[in-house]
Amino acid sequence: MPFPKEFHFGVCSAAYQVEGAIHEGDKLPSIWDVYSHTPGKIKNGENGDIAIDFYHRYKEDIVLAKELGVDTFRFSLAWTRLVKQDGSTNEAGVKFYRQVLEEIHRQGLRPVITLYHWDLPQYLEDRGGWKERNIIDDFLTYVRVAKENFLDLCQDYLTFNEPQCFLYLGYQNLGHAPGKVYTFEEMMRAAHNVLMCHFKAQRLLEEGHPEVHVGFVNTMNGVIPEDDSVALWEEIKKHFFATPKTAQDFYTQSIYMDPLYLHHYPKEVEEYMEEHHILQPGDLDLIRNGKEDTVYLNLYTANHCYVDKKGLYHSERRPTKENQGFLEWLIKEPETLYYTPKLIQERYHLPIVISENGDAVEDILTPDGHIHDPRRSEYLLSYLGEMEKAIQDGVDIRGYFYWSLCDNFEWAEGFGPRFGLVYIDYKNGLKRIKKDSFTSYQTFIKEHH
Numbered sequence: 001m002p003f004p005k006e007f008h009f010g011v012c013s014a015a016y017q018v019e020g021a022i023h024e025g026d027k028l029p030s031i032w033d034v035y036s037h038t039p040g041k042i043k044n045g046e047n048g049d050i051a052i053d054f055y056h057r058y059k060e061d062i063v064l065a066k067e068l069g070v071d072t073f074r075f076s077l078a079w080t081r082l083v084k085q086d087g088s089t090n091e092a093g094v095k096f097y098r099q100v101l102e103e104i105h106r107q108g109l110r111p112v113i114t115l116y117h118w119d120l121p122q123y124l125e126d127r128g129g130w131k132e133r134n135i136i137d138d139f140l141t142y143v144r145v146a147k148e149n150f151l152d153l154c155q156d157y158l159t160f161n162e163p164q165c166f167l168y169l170g171y172q173n174l175g176h177a178p179g180k181v182y183t184f185e186e187m188m189r190a191a192h193n194v195l196m197c198h199f200k201a202q203r204l205l206e207e208g209h210p211e212v213h214v215g216f217v218n219t220m221n222g223v224i225p226e227d228d229s230v231a232l233w234e235e236i237k238k239h240f241f242a243t244p245k246t247a248q249d250f251y252t253q254s255i256y257m258d259p260l261y262l263h264h265y266p267k268e269v270e271e272y273m274e275e276h277h278i279l280q281p282g283d284l285d286l287i288r289n290g291k292e293d294t295v296y297l298n299l300y301t302a303n304h305c306y307v308d309k310k311g312l313y314h315s316e317r318r319p320t321k322e323n324q325g326f327l328e329w330l331i332k333e334p335e336t337l338y339y340t341p342k343l344i345q346e347r348y349h350l351p352i353v354i355s356e357n358g359d360a361v362e363d364i365l366t367p368d369g370h371i372h373d374p375r376r377s378e379y380l381l382s383y384l385g386e387m388e389k390a391i392q393d394g395v396d397i398r399g400y401f402y403w404s405l406c407d408n409f410e411w412a413e414g415f416g417p418r419f420g421l422v423y424i425d426y427k428n429g430l431k432r433i434k435k436d437s438f439t440s441y442q443t444f445i446k447e448h449h
């Protein structure tokens with residue numbers, strides 16, 4: 001089946017995971033630069049100082065994306081390359097990203113910029129990080145730099161990648177930078193500040209530029225119902241969209257997604273924020289007037305959901321020998337891309353883009369220099385197949401981005417987990433080698449466009 005005309009196929013990456021060159025272009029340290037150099041934080045003491053050297057090799061990688069056949073190249077800017085501590089613009093950073101954007105266009109691809117993929121300037125973390133209201137001004141200073149310098153070359157922006165991850169894992173000390181512990185109230189403040197940054201950035205970028213489009217990227221463990229009953233589906237919705245009750249509950253949905261796509265907080269969240277003076281005049285108006293027209297979802301896996309004989313609801317991982325991936329949470333569940341977009345569309349009634357999906361596999365370089373990775377191809381094609389089924393059943397999905405074009409620095413896990421369609425030979429000058437799965441995705445795109 002050919003996909004809808006406006007359907008986009010893409011690949012994605014994030015600055016800290018690929019760029020390296022941390023001492024070039026007057027880059028300031030981010031929380032990941034500091035965290036990765038803190039003993040014991042990253043597997044095998046690895047860090048992103050060099051990463052895969054996208055900073056110097058972006059041309060090669062963009063040409064590979066072109067060869068793959070995708071039409072969209074999603075990547076992130078490093079805030080710490082673009083804004084100096086006094087708020088002025090770092091021209092070296094502007095120059096670098098303009099060159100990247102120009103190359104993306106030269107290859108006939110469409111760029112999508114993620115503004116925040118987890119690399120907060122360390123000086124802002126030292127001031128208290130996301131829980132402090134004044135972070136909004138700093139974020140807007142950064143967004144202004146993007147607006148002034150990149151709007152002619154890029155019209156599609158995603159403000160935040162996965163607050164579900166960077167707030168929860170980073171501020172409940174669960175293995176991500178900055179490794180702090182916020183209280184429940186601080187988590188609420190941080191979530192609200194992130195949303196305020198988003199809405200204000202959206203206004204700023206879109207003002208006077210009807211061609212500019214600004215979205216927000218969510219992530220979640222998807223759902224797979226054990227049966228097709230309406231009762232179970234309703235139960236799933238109730239639990240899936242429940243609001244956080246403790247600081248450990250911030251890997252959650254409605255606190256971010258309801259304000260974005262329904263234009264209001266869940267009632268009890270709004271009440272809490274009122275009581276704790278988190279809301280300031282004008283905040284709810286910003287939320288009411290938000291302009292979201294697409295829901296972006298990073299989806300890798302799902303939980304199986306059922307109600308037991310005693311009427312208790314369960315949502316659980318089902319790892320088996322066959323579906324267990326390279327990382328503990330990474331369980332191959334292709335139906336993730338069938339049921340989850342359906343669930344999201346029923347609540348928010350907006351088109352959906354799968355902004356990330358991918359598999360990490362232990363790739364083994366053959367003596368003649370190849371990577372045969374049938375498991376990754378099988379993952380990719382089975383997920384795409386389920387997504388196709390969802391589209392046939394009326395779910396309005398407009399795009400799919402594979403994570404990631406190349407192997408890269410997988411945060412606390414270091415370089416071990418390889419998500420790329422292109423192998424990086426870390427022992428051999430970061431040589432790029434196309435894996436078999438590169439061809440699988442390439443063929444799928446050809447057949448469906």
Ligand code: BGC
Pocket residue numbers: 014017161162165219298356403410411419
């Ligand atoms: C993140 C990526 C990460 C990928 C695989 C996503 O949650 O956006 O940065 O590498 O998952 O773990």
